[in-house]
Each structure stands twice: as structure tokens, then as C-alpha cells.
Amino acid sequence: MASPFVRKLRAFTNLSQDDERILLGAVKEQGRPIRAGQDVISVSDPVTAIPVFLSGWGYRYRYLRDGRRQILALMLPGDICDLGIFVLDQMDHSVGALTDVKVGEISPEGYATLMDAHPRIRESLWWEQLVASSIQREWTLSLGQRSALERLAHVFCEVFSRLEIVGMTNGESCDFPLTQSDLSEVAGMSPVHVNRTLQAMRADGLIRLEGRVLTIPDFEELAQAGLFDRAYLHFDHVGAHLGAN
């Protein structure tokens, strides 16, 4: 069973056995896990390595001066915090752990080697970044244009699709450890309104959400409700021409 980190990159292209070995070799696993609620990296921290989510969920977030907080992105198993992060002297946002999390780290040297000596890996990592940027744009679109219900529906579709690609869904279901309060910071609305909107979605049979498990009885219907179009995720082997084997 491959690590989610490798599985994710396979959505871009086929990696050779060697590529996968090299990739995993570049990620040094931290000893103890980070507990839910703690930061993986905090804003203003100097950046000494690139964190990789080996297991567990996290989220990027930024605060406003007066305490309001927005979750900027969800980090799922296999996700990498920004490459090129070394260029800036410090983080401009924080990354927190939503569940207990195992984090790996790619050192500056390891990173340089991957990018210089392994073209297929380099392109895969680039792709990872570009997808992350595309997702960030989609969240901008969501917050700017989608209604409350559409925003939540869209988040559910996105998360399910991203988990699917790393093999972490079970039929129509997947883990969903966010509280309604977390969701409110994702979707830029009050916790009370999240609650009411979820009730409406349940009543419509769009989702089930109980005990940290999300079930989507009819994905197409939910996608319709959230104006979800997976194109922005670029999970379509765009790097197939580089593929090994």
C-alpha cells in the first residue's frame, strides 16, 4: 500500500519504482505525531524544511487583527506545504493540525536534489503546487459567488474527490473530522448558519454527516447543488507523456 504522498502524485503521471523510492527517501518522518489543535508551522516561523502530511488532516489559516480567523485550505494526507517556501524568510500564515497528524519533512538539500536530478519528480511536484494554487482560486470563487449551501456542498465534493485520489474513501463515505465550527471558518459563515444549512442539506438527502463520517448518496446531485466541476483539480494525468513504465 503506497503512501498517500506517492498516490497523489500518481494522479499526475506514472512514477517509476525508482522515482517512488527516491521520493519517499527524501521525506524524513518526524518522531512523534503532532496533536490535534497544535500548529505544524506557525506564522512568522522561519522555514527550515518543507512539511508533508503523511497521515491526518490539517489546515492553513490566517487571522485578522481583531481575532476573526479564516481557514484558507484543507491539508489532507499526502499534501505538501508550499515548495519554494525557502525563498521567503518566514511563513505568512500558519498550518494547524485538525486531527493528530504525522508529518514528514523534506530538507532544502533533499528538495534541491529532487528538483535538479529527477525531471519526472520535479514536474510532479510542480503539478502539486499548481493544483494547490488552483484550489485556492476556487475557494476565492466560492466565497465570492457561491451561496452558503453551495459553498458547503462544494467543500464536501472537493474533499471527497481529493480523498478518493489517495484511496481514502469507502464507497460513498469518507472521514470528515471537521466540526461545524471548523466548517464555519472554511466557508466564511457563522457556526449557527452552518448548522441550519447542513440541516437543509440533510433534509434534501444531499449528504449524511454523523460521527465524523460524511456520506454522499448521490455525488452528481451534490455536485450540481455546489456547482462543483472537478476540472480545477487537474486529476487527469496531465503529465502522462512523462510517465514511466
Added chain:
Amino acid sequence: MASPFVRKLRAFTNLSQDDERILLGAVKEQGRPIRAGQDVISVSDPVTAIPVFLSGWGYRYRYLRDGRRQILALMLPGDICDLGIFVLDQMDHSVGALTDVKVGEISPEGYATLMDAHPRIRESLWWEQLVASSIQREWTLSLGQRSALERLAHVFCEVFSRLEIVGMTNGESCDFPLTQSDLSEVAGMSPVHVNRTLQAMRADGLIRLEGRVLTIPDFEELAQAGLFDRAYLHFDHVGAHLGAN
């Protein structure tokens, strides 16, 4: 008078005369300008070169199926459309011209040379990208957490700051070619509400906005109103240690 493209990168580090010459040499200017309202690149277009805004303003945007549209980012003189864009086979959003625009293009080969043979330029371009990502995150924060007035105030502060760095402000004023309708797509609100919010801001003396010119009598006050903190723009010569001269 240096091109805004070069001036912008100087916010990261000092480039040598050679660097600047090489940089400008890599940008091939298109013959005729793109007229206001036209696309610089359209969604689904194959990507054959990296466009650079030499003069004029543009914006990234994405549509929802039902026609709602969100402006995802503003492109000012000197801005580059995503590097690494070659990795994906096609654009996942469009870039349009807000005013008449002169666009330059960096070819895949020119780009490869810049990145491989010129470390200082490579780092500068990386920095440009990371700043663009940071801005995208800030817009996510804005749309999720800031009120209507705060969002508009923040946009004004951001635009003014970004123009300042390329030397395109005049004292307390700068160009501001967006219509209220454009602003409504930037800030994710209705045109009518933009109008009313602008009136409130004018009444408070936060801004003047007439004839496509924005004036900010007291930047600090506006920054306060928009919870604007320039840190996310990283205009602080973080690459000073690489500097030439």
C-alpha cells in the same frame, strides 16, 4: 526609467545590470496591444508562453456554470502570469484586460534559461509567484471574514501598495480603472452594495474616487478600516542577501 516588471522584482533583491538586461531580453513584446475587455488568455487555452503585463491592467477570473463570475486577482503592470504554467495542459481560468494592455511573452526556452542559468533571477521569479499565492490567500481571507466596507478598503490599500512598488503612484493618488461593477466582482458583492459602501467611505473621508483616479487622504486610516497589514505582500527585500552591487 525601468520597466515595471524589473522594478517589481527589485522589491525582492538588487538585480545587476546584467540581470536586468537578461530579464528584459527574455520578454518578447507582442506587436499590437490587447484592447480593454478582451482576454489575454482564455480558460482551456493551451499554454505556449508566459504572459507578462508590460503596461495596463488585467484580471484573472473564473465563471460558475450559471454565469456568476468572480475576479480572482488583479494584474498590474509588471505582473507575470503563473510560472510553471507549462506543466498543466490548459488554463483553468482566464486572464482578461481591464484597460488596453501591452503584453510580453516569455517562451518556454527563455524561461528555462532564466531559471537554470541565473540564480538571482530564478529566486526573484520564485518570489513573485509566492507573493501572488500569498495575495490569493489574503483574498480568501477577505471574502471569508471581512465586511463589505473592509473588503473594499483592503482592495484599495493593496492596489495602492502594489502600484507604489512599481513607481506608479502620485502622492496620495493612483489610477484606478475598475468600474463599480468590476469592484463588485472583486469583492463578491452586488454592484448596488458597492455603490452604497463607497458612498459611506467617501462620507468618512477614507477615499476619493473620481474619473478613474483613487485618492487616499490618510493611508493609515484606510488600512485600519480594512484591517490591512502589508506583511502578506512581502515587499521587504527578503532576498537582500542575494543582491548584486
Added chain:
DNA sequence: CGCATATTTGAATTCTTTCAATCAACGTGG
């Protein structure tokens, strides 16, 4: 001057938030 584009206004409606309570689930210690 006259058309096309952009801004402004009013009123009614809809969407969200806020505040304050209540209820449910869960783990801990006695």
C-alpha cells in the same frame, strides 16, 4: 446631440448573524 455605459436612489425581500438557551455526547474521576 444622442446613444451607450456607469452611477445613484428607493423600497421590499432575502439571507445571515447575533445572542441566549437548551440539548446531546463523551470521557474523567470518585
Added chain:
DNA sequence: CCACGTTGATTGAAAGAATTCAAATATGCG
């Protein structure tokens, strides 16, 4: 095994924010 504290989910009612629709003004340009 149960009381208790904590966290998360739910509810109701009222206030506030933003949208919609339609119409009236302005403004700019040929």
C-alpha cells in the same frame, strides 16, 4: 456506575447586512 465538566450541535427570536428590481441620473464619446 454515575455525577460532572467540556465540547459540539441545535433552536428561537430579533436585529442587521446585502440583494433584488426598477427607475432615475450622470457621464463619456462619436
